[in-house]
Amino acid sequence: MKWKWKSIASKYSLFTVCLVLTQSLLVLGMLIAGGIIKQARETVYQSFESTVTLRASSLKDQIDNRWTNIDPYVQELSRKLPADWDGNEEKAYLTDVADTLISMLRVSGTTGTFVILHETGEAKSHAGLYIRDYDPETNSTDNSDLYQVLGPADISRKYQIPLDSVWHYGLSQEGGSQDFYRMPISAAGQSLDYRALGYWSEPFSITPGDVSVITYTVPLFDQGGEVRGVVGVEVSEEYIKKLLPANELATQDSPGYMIAVYPEGENYLIPLIRKGEYQKRLFGNVDRLEVKGEDGKYSICQVENANSRGDIYACIKSLDLYNAKNMPYDSGNWVVVGLMKGDTLFSFPYTIVRIFLFALLVSLVLGAIAAGIISRRITKPITKLAEKVRNFDFTRKIKLERTGLEELDLLSQAVEISNQNLLDSTLKMSHIMDLVGIPIGAFEYNPEGGEVQVTKQIFGLLNLPEEDGNRLYVDNEAFWARLDEVRKNPEPEERDVYRDGETERWIRISMSQHQGNSLGIIEDVTADMTEKRRIQYERDHDSLTRIYNREAFRKCAEEKLRQQKEIGTAAMVMMDLDGLKKVNDRLGHEYGDLYIKETAVCMMKIPKEHTVVGRRSGDEFFMLLYGYENREALHEQIKSFFDTLDRHPIVLPDGEQLPIRISAGVAWVEEEAYTFGELVGRADAAMYMAKNSGRGKVVEYGGR
Structure with missing residues (x-):
């Protein structure tokens, strides 16, 4: 049968295909313009950089606080x-x-x-x-x-x-x-x-x-x-090498980590410690790894001279071994280098693109097949029916009245099927996002219309009522009122992340303007925020006592000291456990650890609004006491702390009670602006005076 290009059937088929294509491209364009692909690549960089940063920080913490x-x-x-x-x-x-x-x-x-x-x-x-x-x-x-x-x-x-x-x-x-x-x-x-x-x-x-x-x-x-x-x-x-697990970067075929020297101003790395046979296959015995295209935001670059068909990416984080300007050595900048294959690093964005293209192709094929079948059965008298069709709301499922005329009823059915395909093509994008497993939704708002077009994930993310599963539009006023309610609670130090009190979740809201329309992506980042808070807690707290470690105490104390006019009478207290070595030698490290933990428990009984506590090293602790009316009140607090220690002896297996004994040094925060290091030094000096004068005493710097 010869195809008639000017026939109603051909024109209708062409119209249907174009409509399906436009609808599919519109949804895809919403996702791309809303930044999902860019955000996915950004998320990959952030995840890579965050993983390497945490590993480098962990190694740096070992170096500074232990080694x-x-x-x-x-x-x-x-x-x-x-x-x-x-x-x-x-x-x-x-x-x-x-x-x-x-x-x-x-x-x-x-x-x-x-x-x-x-x-x-x-x-x-x-x-x-x-x-x-x-x-x-x-x-x-x-x-x-x-x-x-x-x-x-x-x-x-x-x-x-x-x-x-x-x-x-x-x-x-x-x-x-x-x-x-x-x-x-x-x-x-x-x-x-x-x-x-x-x-x-x-x-x-x-x-x-x-x-x-x-x-x-x-x-x-x-x-x-x-x-x-x-x-x-x-x-x-x-x-x-044990401290540099390769599987935290990728579960298989992971180049892992290496320690290298990164000469300042140069574009190469000098490997010091390599891990695994895979690195040997990639780099052989080369003395230098040439790098290019470093990303200043995430410190990510490509390794040029790798024996690999694909690209190898490196995230470089400094260990700052020689962080003092007067160091007499020039050994270069030691760095932790995280290595990932390009196809592994970008597997997530590549998957999104492939799924989108596949969905678009399926939509086009299905739309074309449906349009061809339906258009061949259309009869000529469609003018009245077309007029009726123009008045329908295409955002809802169409149901046309039957006229009793076979040709018009067939045309009505074709219009209904075409409309259902359009709705299905929109819903497919939402299903694809469900298959990917990302708690993310997209929306578009046209000021000229009265509603907001959304993917179905938006209803769950914003806790909006879903009146009709076949209609992916929500009321304009209700949508923006809910969005404004969520944005009242921004998460500190996080960009575009908000705490939703109604659903007890963290949500990231990213918006942009495109040709006068508002496009946006809403993502549930509760798992990421929960993990980040856990990592921050482990980074800042001593694993044995669960109080601040040395670095976290310094940061918190320096913040308080910068508010010297508001903290009232304050003092830095350095404490050393008397007899910890004897406890370890006599009873073993288990009771030594208990000796340390009970001390920390007593320290935490001091009101939190008046103290910052931390563990400096094995048997040494800090306390910054602040917010007291005068020195007598602060003295009473120190005495109360020592009374608490007396009431919390260590109970040995034979029932013997071993009291906790501490030598302490106190350095007052004077009107002069002392640095954290100066205060610690004074309190430390006073503490050693206490130890040298009989132990179990409290000595003030410059006093008794």
Whole structure:
């Protein structure tokens, strides 16, 4: 049969196909113009960057608060050096400091601690003591899990520590990397503050055949300011790899993480620690990874010289190992690098595009087939019927009256089917979004009309009544009133995120203008916000006591100190648990932990509106007391706290009650603008005066 292009059937078929295409493209255009594709790509970047940032922050927290937090042990090692050191007391000194190195190893959570003594003569090795724990996450009650890498064998026998298979008496001055020892020694003349001279080594082996490690070392000064050696910790390369799980970036075929040096102003990375066979296949043994196209917002770039058919993306986050301007070393910027394959990173946006295109194609095919079948059965007398059709509301399901004329009734049926296809094509987009599994909906508002067009997800997201499942329009006034109600509760520090009190959910509302119409995307982000709050809580709180950790306490205290005029009489209190080591030695770390936790419980009994509490290190705590009328009231609060401690002894298995004893130092917040560090330093000095004057006392800085 010859097709007649000017016939009513052909024109109607063409009209139906165009209408289906327009409707489908309209829905697709709403989603694209509303930013779903862009938002999906942005969400991918945010998720990638957030995951790498959290991993880098976790590693940074380990570095700052555990691995390099060795000040008390360095000071103790320095105090134990004889005043008239002549180099002949090496063995006695190393035996004397073994306990200190073991404690330092347990508390720092590293895989090794050591002290290497400085030899100025023609000796071929440096005397030292080096103790290693291959698995710092588990500790035995004795020393059976430790190994002695360097040092006199007598120490091994005394402390029941096995000699490592690579054991040597001293550190050889020939062969191997000596930078971890030489760099701090050579820099010692620049400052007597060993904290400003800490040196991080690149991965190396202490002795031939040993495991690969990185070390953090500082000079060891005697009481006269003479450098006598170095003190440091090691972290094995294998242990660091355990802290960089590849499966948190992708469940399979994940390049994972690496530690690298990112020279300032350069476009390449120098790998230091690589993890997994997949990285070896991707990068081989190249010394440099060339990067390009860095995204300044998310620190994401592409790796150019990877052995991969697809793109490899890297998110780079600095560890800030040398964050002081006066550091004497130039070892580059150490970074955590998260790596992902391009097709894995962008799988979600690609899936959305494929689903949209498939739905559009299906809509076109179905619409064309339906239009062809229906149009061939249309009869000529359709003018009256067309007039009736023009007056219908096409946003609702059409039901035409039957005329009793076969041709017109067939035409009526065709119009009804065409209308149903239009509604179905709109509903399909909503079903596609349900299949994707994203709690997200879209809407469009035309000021010239009286209603808002929405996808069906909008009803559930905004808790709107759905009067007719076949009609995806809502009343203009009711929609904007509900939207304004939600936007009254913006979430602090979040863009376009609001707390919906009616549904107890977090909702992100993104809007834009397009040719005078308001387009928007509404997304349920409750799961993301809940997870973010959980991560923030774990980041800011000490895992044992559930009070602020060192960094979170500093931030909170500094915020309070900036409001000095509003906080009334205030003081910084530093506290040290007397006898914690004896509790650990006598009863084990379980009761030592209980000793620490009960102290934190007593601290939290102080009214929250008057205090900020935190754990500084193993047995040290902070308190910032504020908002009191005078010093007498604050003194009463401190006395009340110590009374609370007396009422909360530790109950031992045999029923014995072990009281909690604390030495405390108080530094008053004066009218002069003291920094957080100055207040802590004063309170710390007062605390050590309390400990040195008999313990269990409270001493004020500059007072008694």
